[in-house]
Amino acid sequence: MQFNIINIPKLKSTNSYAQELIESGDLHEGDVISTQYQKNGRGQGDNFWESEHGSNLLVSIILEPSMVPAQRQFVLTQIVSLALVDLIKEYILTEEVKIKWPNDIYVNKNKIAGILFQNFVKGNHIEFSIAGIGINVNQKKYYSEVPNPISIIHHSNSPTNLKVLLDKLLDKIGFNYETYRLKENFEELKSKYVINLYRYNEWATYSDGNNPFQGKIFDIDEFGRLEVMMKSGEEKKFMFKEIEFVE
Numbered sequence: 733m734q735f736n737i738i739n740i741p742k743l744k745s746t747n748s749y750a751q752e753l754i755e756s757g758d759l760h761e762g763d764v765i766s767t768q769y770q771k772n773g774r775g776q777g778d779n780f781w782e783s784e785h786g787s788n789l790l791v792s793i794i795l796e797p798s799m800v801p802a803q804r805q806f807v808l809t810q811i812v813s814l815a816l817v818d819l820i821k822e823y824i825l826t827e828e829v830k831i832k833w834p835n836d837i838y839v840n841k842n843k844i845a846g847i848l849f850q851n852f853v854k855g856n857h858i859e860f861s862i863a864g865i866g867i868n869v870n871q872k873k874y875y876s877e878v879p880n881p882i883s884i885i886h887h888s889n890s891p892t893n894l895k896v897l898l899d900k901l902l903d904k905i906g907f908n909y910e911t912y913r914l915k916e917n918f919e920e921l922k923s924k925y926v927i928n929l930y931r932y933n934e935w936a937t938y939s940d941g942n943n944p945f946q947g948k949i950f951d952i953d954e955f956g957r958l959e960v961m962m963k964s965g966e967e968k969k970f971m972f973k974e975i976e977f978v979e
């Protein structure tokens with residue numbers, strides 16, 4: 733897969749910018765919007781994505797995944813999160829790198845990267861997808877409300893070159909994406925994703941908004957819902973925002 737990096741030093745948000753250009757027909761599969769600073773970096777929900785000028789990786793990758801059925805769009809989350817885990821493991825060798833469901837990347841108990849997907853569905857297929865990716869790389873201190881951020885620099889002796897990091901990221905995403913296009917390897921992606929989940933197969937405390945409970949993550953379904961076993965043996969499925977990880 734060919735990528736075409738478009739760097740704009742300062743933006744409101746790479747995702748918002750990508751969305752505007754997609755709507756005007758100016759962006760296509762493989763285009764990557766990258767920036768050094770976002771005035772209004774967007775996280776999940778209404779969250780702000782903090783990133784000091786020039787320190788971190790901030791990109792939006794444009795895909796036209798016409799081969800992905802709309803109801804299987806979670807496969808894109810798997811493709812990108814697995815690429816991120818693989819990438820971050822190359823930089824942080826001695827710690828645990830995991831996916832906190834659905835798409836946060838954690839080093840031990842700290843968040844190192846996040847993904848903001850925007851999928852544009854047409855009929856039964858996805859016409860465009862914007863994969864907005866933020867990786868905390870060289871920033872040493874965080875000031876906003878983010879509960880537990882960490883950067884690659886906290887686990888390495890020297891600053892990381894952002895261009896090299898981006899090239900490696902694109903290689904890994906491209907590889908996973910092309911493999912999926914050729915083989916439709918749903919099962920393989922799912923099992924890799926599941927075994928890389930933070931707290932996979934461990935008893936831990938969760939909350940469904942009202943009550944804390946003990947549960948064990950054991951799988952996800954084809955829609956990306958999290959499957960959790962209760963102490964009673966009952967199995968429950970959760971959509972995003974229906975379950976909270978309690979520390």
Ligand code: BTN
Pocket residue numbers: 744745746747748770772773774775776779781789790791792835836845846847848864865866867
């Ligand atoms: C999250 O974990 O809440 C998702 C964070 C996604 C942040 C990235 S940074 C580049 C891209 N542009 C944005 O405005 N957000 C994403």
